[in-house]
Amino acid sequence: MQSLLASIRIAAATMLICVAGYATAVWAVAQTLAPDTANGSLVTGADGAIIGSRQVAQAFTQPGYFWPRPSAVDYDAAAAGGSNKSPTSPDVADRGLEMVERYGATPQNPLPADLAAASGAGLDPHISEAGALYQAARIAEARGLDPVRVEGLxxxxxxxxxGLLAADRIVNVLELNLALDAMDRARAE
Known part of the structure; x- marks a missing residue:
């Protein structure tokens, strides 16, 4: 009986240290060093309502907005993950062709690869700079903006x-779309 009580005390102490203590320590360090990221990188509107997160892609489909990469999980953060389909899968090929058609890509104006293929988690909030520039003309036309201004954005x-080790540049789709809306508000004033 004494061994059982000692084992229970050791198990309880271990859980207290390894579960509660460790989780609290990690939380405290994250809140100190990177509070925005630790709290989900949430973006709020002027009214204080949460619009989204800088770390999770959202589906934008209107022509006046930048569109994110396709999502194998339909932009559902609770279901994050790839499609687990082979690159030779007809479903993957069909989705790629659908994206090529959606963007109106041609052999003379090929679609950047990241706009046709989902990311590993299906929730990548970024697209390549080339992918964003590819969409600039459509957005400028839909919003009545100068394409050079959209490209500058x-x-x-x-x-x-x-940093300097990666030549390819990326942009956050949500932040670009919020900047477009701010540009529209500034024009209206």
Whole structure:
């Protein structure tokens, strides 16, 4: 009986240290070093309502907005994951062809690969700078903006995630779309 009580005390102490203590320590460090990221990188509107997260893609389908990469999980963060289909799967090929048609790509104006293929988790909030620039003309026309202004917005929001070690630049789709809406508000004033 004494061994059983000792085992229960050790198990309880271990759970307290390894579960509660460790989780609290990780939470405290995250809140101290990167509170925005630790709290989900949430984006709020002027009214304080949560619009989305800088870390999770959303489906934008209107012509006046930048469109994200396709999602194998229909942009459902609770179901994050790839399609687990082979690159030779007819379903993957069909989705790629659907995206090529949606963007109106041609052999003379090929679609950047990231706009035709889903990311590994299906929730990548970024697209390549080339992918955003590919959409600039459509967005400028839909919003009545100068295409050069939209391209400038893309270039100013683009960054290299690997710093100097990565030549390819990416942009956050939600942030670009919010900047477009802000541009519209400024024009209306």
């Amino acid at each position: 893309v270039r100013s929001g683009a960054f290299s995630p690997g």
